[in-house]
Amino acid sequence: MAVTVAVVGATGVVGREMLRVLEQRKFPAAKVVALASARSVGAKIPFAGGELVVREATPDAFEGVGIALMSAGAAASRQLGPEAAKRGAIVIDNSSAWRMDPDVPLVVPEVNMDAAKQRPKGIIANPNCSTIQMVVALKPLHDAARIKHIVVSTYQAASGKGHAAQLELEEQVRAVAKGESPVAKIFPAPLAMNVVMDWKAGELDYSEEELKMVNETRKIFGDDTIGVSPTTVRVPVDTGHAESVHVQFHRPMDVEEAKSLLRNAPGVRFVDGPYAPGNHPQPIQAAGTDDVFVGRVRKDLAIPGAINLFVVADNLRKGAALNAVQIAERLSL
Ligand SMILES: NC(=O)c1ccc[n+]([C@@H]2O[C@H](COP(=O)([O-])OP(=O)(O)OC[C@H]3O[C@@H](n4cnc5c(N)ncnc54)[C@H](OP(=O)(O)O)[C@@H]3O)[C@@H](O)[C@H]2O)c1
CATH class of the missing domain: 3.40.50.720 (NAD(P)-binding Rossmann-like Domain)
Structure with missing residues (x-):
């Protein structure tokens, strides 16, 4: 109706x-x-x-x-x-x-x-936008081998903080291009030519954004035993959050199995091919699209059965x- x-x-x-x-x-x-x-x-x-x-x-x-x-x-x-x-x-x-x-x-x-x-x-x-794109990428892996622990570091875009923040980054970039010093009003420090942690403090010296990734991931997967170790960072990108994600499972995950699951996962655009400079999910490609881009799928070099991946999505759309x-x-x- x-x-x-x-x-x-x-x-x-x-x-x-x-x-x-x-x-x-x-x-x-x-x-x-x-x-x-x-x-x-x-x-x-x-x-x-x-x-x-x-x-x-x-x-x-x-x-x-x-x-x-x-x-x-x-x-x-x-x-x-x-x-x-x-x-x-x-x-x-x-x-x-x-x-x-x-x-x-x-x-x-x-x-x-x-x-x-x-x-x-x-x-x-x-x-939260950072949580959405991560759980879309991890869902098929979780279904196959049950996630035990996630270590995630984010590279989050200015538009995630709203329209005024997006305009502030543009102004700062223009100032830098003219050889002037960027002025920060909404961000706690210049974002142009910099990275900044700009979220409110949460608990235990984590930011609110970091704690959202912990609590929301557990609620969405319905599993309070999942460990999440987050670090959230703002980078001078207009739109499109990126995340480096390390995942450990209750049984070893083979890298080829992970790739095959991700190739067929709903909402995921798998970025295939071996490592090469520039061959990875990029915010500039994801912005304006509906997909969660997943690439750089590798076995962890130190922890057998663990997988590393890179996840990017438009924070305003899928996020x-x-x-x-x-x-x-x-x-x-
Ligand atoms: N940006 C992202 O990537 C993102 C992702 C996930 C979730 N969110 C969430 O989405 C919400 C909006 O974020 P945004 O990035 O779109 O911020 P924004 O660009 O600053 O826009 C805020 C909007 O909220 C309206 N508003 C503020 N106070 C209001 C009130 N008391 N009554 C009615 N409308 C009110 C504003 O209206 P006026 O123009 O009239 O002030 C404006 O339309 C936030 O809760 C944010 O956490 C944002």
Whole structure:
């Protein structure tokens, strides 16, 4: 049944991508409405050959809405998610607000779509962008040999921090090109010509982003015994997160078996061939696409039966907007 779809945070970098994805995939919506904060009321956003006029995301704005795709930050989601659900909408939320709530499924369609059937609060959470691409790549390996331990280091793009951060990196790059010093306002240090760890502190000297990778991976795979050792890093890339991933299993994984599983894995684009300079998944190739690119699949040199791989995906699409729309497509309404 075609329902009204509300995109909340429609002026943001993820919200705009959601509208693009809905249009590109010809999502069968009866109507699409664009909602954001009071600051953006009246702004016009191109959609399906016309334009949507942004309205304020108040509780009443959800009357008649069947699906609410939310990407307006955790505070707005905490307040508006239950209001939308109370009015009958299924909420698919991109923020961190609900991800670890035991009554909210945390869903990546290629991995655990069944979890979306039980949604006592009417809310489904979209995982963190770094987690989504990693679990899509690891799902076939986990099914075959059960993961024991993951060591992951990320190389995350500026757009993962929102539109203003994306513009700040552009400004910094322009400044560097003119021989000027890059100015950091949103980032805690210049990102141009640098790498930065810019997330809030979590616990035990890990950042919140690092802890999200630990907790969300366990919840999505439904296995609290999986060890995750994360280090998350921001790099001067516009869009496309990259991850170096080392995986140990409960039984030895042969590298040829891993490659064969990955070649056939849903959502994965396998980057084949032996090591050669430049022959690896790259953010510049993944940006704007739907796939999780996986390459550099190697046996670990020190730990028998362990595998190393390199995983890249568009953080705004599979890491956020696309994953949310794929969930919506697979809901039986
Ligand atoms: N960027 C990514 O790669 C990524 C990936 C996964 C998840 N996410 C999550 O997605 C959410 C949005 O991120 P973003 O990167 O798109 O940020 P962004 O570019 O800064 O956009 C934020 C959006 O939220 C809206 N907003 C803020 N406060 C609001 C309120 N009180 N009520 C209604 N709308 C409000 C803003 O509207 P105004 O324009 O009116 O201020 C804007 O549309 C965040 O929760 C983020 O953690 C982002």
